[in-house]
Amino acid sequence: MTSHHMNLVWLRNDLRLHDHPMFNQLAAQGECPGLAVVFILPQHWQQPDPNGLTRLGLPKARFLRACLIDVQRSLYQQNIRLSLLGGDPVRLLRDWYAQQPFHLHTAAAQAPEEASWLRAIAEFAPVTTYEPHTLFRQQQLAELLTADNWPSSYSGFSRWLDKRGLLSHIDAPLPPAILSADPHEAPVAAAIQWPDHQLHQVPAWAGRVPVTPFHGGEDAGLRHLAAYLGQENALRHYKDSRNQLCTAPASEADHPYSGSRFASQLSPWLAWGALSVRQVWAGIQRWESIHGTDEHSGWLKKELLWREYFHWTLRLKGAAVFHNPQPKPLDDSRWQAWCTARTGYPAIDAGLRELIHTGYSSNRMRQWLASFFIHQLGLDWRLGAAFFEQHLIDFDVASNWGNWAYIAGSGQDPRGGRFFKLNKQLELYDPQLMHLQQWLPELGPLTLTQVLHHQSGKRTLPNWPAPLPPTNPVD
Ligand SMILES: Cc1cc2nc3c(=O)[nH]c(=O)nc-3n(C[C@H](O)[C@H](O)[C@H](O)COP(=O)(O)OP(=O)(O)OC[C@H]3O[C@@H](n4cnc5c(N)ncnc54)[C@H](O)[C@@H]3O)c2cc1C
Structure with a gap:
């Protein structure tokens, strides 16, 4: 790893400090010439496509913003700044590099769009990538990750994992990193323009329906995980309740799981990387050491393996995943x-x-x-x-x-x-x-x-x- 440049960490959907290989790696380096952390909200996420869709609905924007505020606060406690920028990631990072060269540390690309950003950035800056999203490391799956060997179904994937005994070789989550570096501010300014709440028309029915139960951020995610597996202990009925459409109200006395969460509802934190999937896996294992391994914990692990299957499928197949061989005209x-x-x-x-x-x-x-x-x-x-x-x-x-x-x-x-x-x-x-x-x-x-x-x-x-x-x- 180069040392004469400052280190720039580019966070995308890995918005946490716990179990983050990137922060742990930087912490292990000890005192470094400088460290800055950036999140860039791509400008095109808010531009409507020809069908009127954007990539940032209001609840999604709220959740993301809460995640960013939380990680900004945690970094600040270590005297490190998180710069929040809005715009074209490649252009902004090029401008930054022109004023203050850096070594970029960031998560490996998941989707083709991210891969093209990373390729473009690698043309002007040194880049090191990390694997913060998955249970397995690429190296562990190397034999499977070829066009010929990749299983065409989840069950094939799961059988292969069993045969190799890989489920007992999932890395333990890393502790939160203690960073030590000179803080650096972004030399470029481009504030994020969040969707305007005022322009969002609240429908008449909205006052009579449940409120959003999710609050973004690593801290909220870790608390949610602890409550789900601890005080709530709702994993005890996961396999039986996971197909419900909602949590039955506590007042529904004759419902078997009234008032108890029907599924883990961990997905928002997992998706933004505010919770690490290995942290969740380790939490389930701790639960099993107390309550015993059963069909409920086994089923939740299976769902995390579905996630894994889709993640590695995208990594391998890239743009083909977004392709429809039988496109339909819009009605x-x-x-x-x-x-x-x-x-x-x-x-x-x-x-x-x-x-x-x-x-x-x-x-x-x-x-x-x-x-x-x-x-x-x-x-x-x-x-x-x-x-x-x-x-x-x-x-x-x-x-x-x-x-x-x-x-x-x-x-x-x-x-x-x-x-x-x-x-x-x-x-x-x-x-x-x-x-x-x-x-x-x-x-x-x-x-x-x-x-x-x-x-x-x-x-x-x-x-x-x-x-x-x-x-x-x-x-
Ligand atoms: C059409 C469609 C679109 C979906 N889009 C997303 C998405 O954008 N993001 C997302 O996280 N999940 C998606 N899922 C999968 C699944 O519906 C959600 O992960 C799950 O409902 C989230 O709630 P939970 O955390 O309570 O899940 P739980 O049942 O508690 O499962 C625990 C975790 O396992 C993973 N998981 C569960 N089911 C699946 C699955 N079928 N595929 C992949 N991972 C799974 C998730 O990380 C989830 O948080 C989609 C499913 C369908 C059918």
Whole structure:
């Protein structure tokens, strides 16, 4: 590693100090000539694309901002500045380098866009990359990471890990780094322009629905993890409750898990790297040492391995993950109905409202939404994935695009897509309409039969739009 330049750490979605190989490496170097840390909000994230989508919906922006404030505070306690810049990352870093040469330390690229930034920067500055996002190191998977060897399904990946015994070789999380360096300020100025809350119209229903339960930041993420595995101990029923659409209110006395979190809800912190996935894995192992290894802890680990599978798939396949061999033309009226959560299918419209309003939805709901968008509205899955990208506070490029491609049948898995029959799903997962009524309060008291009939086209709910004609039956 060069030493005559100052070190510049470029954080992207690795917004933490604990278990961060980059900070630990720099700390191990001891006193260095200077250290600055930067986060750059790419300007194009806020420019609407031809379909009116940006990459930074309001809940997502709020969560990100809270993560940045938290990491800025933690660094400040070590006398290190985090500069927050907005603009074109390559241009800003080139300007910075021209005024004050640096050695750049940053996470390895996940998506092709990041890879192209890193290639461009490497032309004018020394760059060292790190692996802060995954359970495994690239070297551990080297044999698999070739076009011929990469498994075409998650199960193939999981079998290979078992065969190699790799699950017992996941690195332990690193302790928070203690840094020691001369602080440096950014020599370039380009303030972040955050989305304007004033321009965001609050719909009339918003006052009657749940508030966003997530607060960004490493500190909040670590507390959430500790509570989930400790005081709440909600992992004890994870496998049985993970398919719920929401947490049943504590008042639902006859519900088996009333008031207890249905899934870990760790994804927003994991996505921004405010929590390290190895920290979560180690937390589950600690839980197992107290409560014993069981199907619940095993299932949560399995979900983290799904994440791993999608991450490494993207690293290997790159732009191919975003490709649709059967593109579809845009049907504007269907697209507008989707964007305004008025498709006429209350189960879907409730899910869309939740997603737009909070930036989060359960895995089951995401599956309904994606399957509905692709197989019942007949729209191009990439548009649905981009819609999620705008809204999800836990947007993770590999998991989002990987899951959409998987449901569309465009991705790795040879089974040709996943189609969830909406009415059957509603009967199975929200028979008491708990989620649906939470998000469509203006529909008032309803029966399951009324909703099922409406969704089948019988128009039993006069104050909700007629359902758009489906391209496949909902029953
Ligand atoms: C269409 C679609 C889009 C999705 N987009 C994203 C996304 O942008 N970001 C994201 O983190 N997850 C995404 N997922 C996966 C999954 O829905 C969320 O990770 C999960 O709902 C987050 O809630 P949780 O933390 O309570 O999950 P839990 O059930 O508690 O799972 C724990 C963790 O495992 C990982 N995980 C769980 N399921 C999956 C999965 N199917 N694929 C990859 N990782 C998984 C996540 O990191 C999650 O936080 C998507 C799923 C679908 C069907």
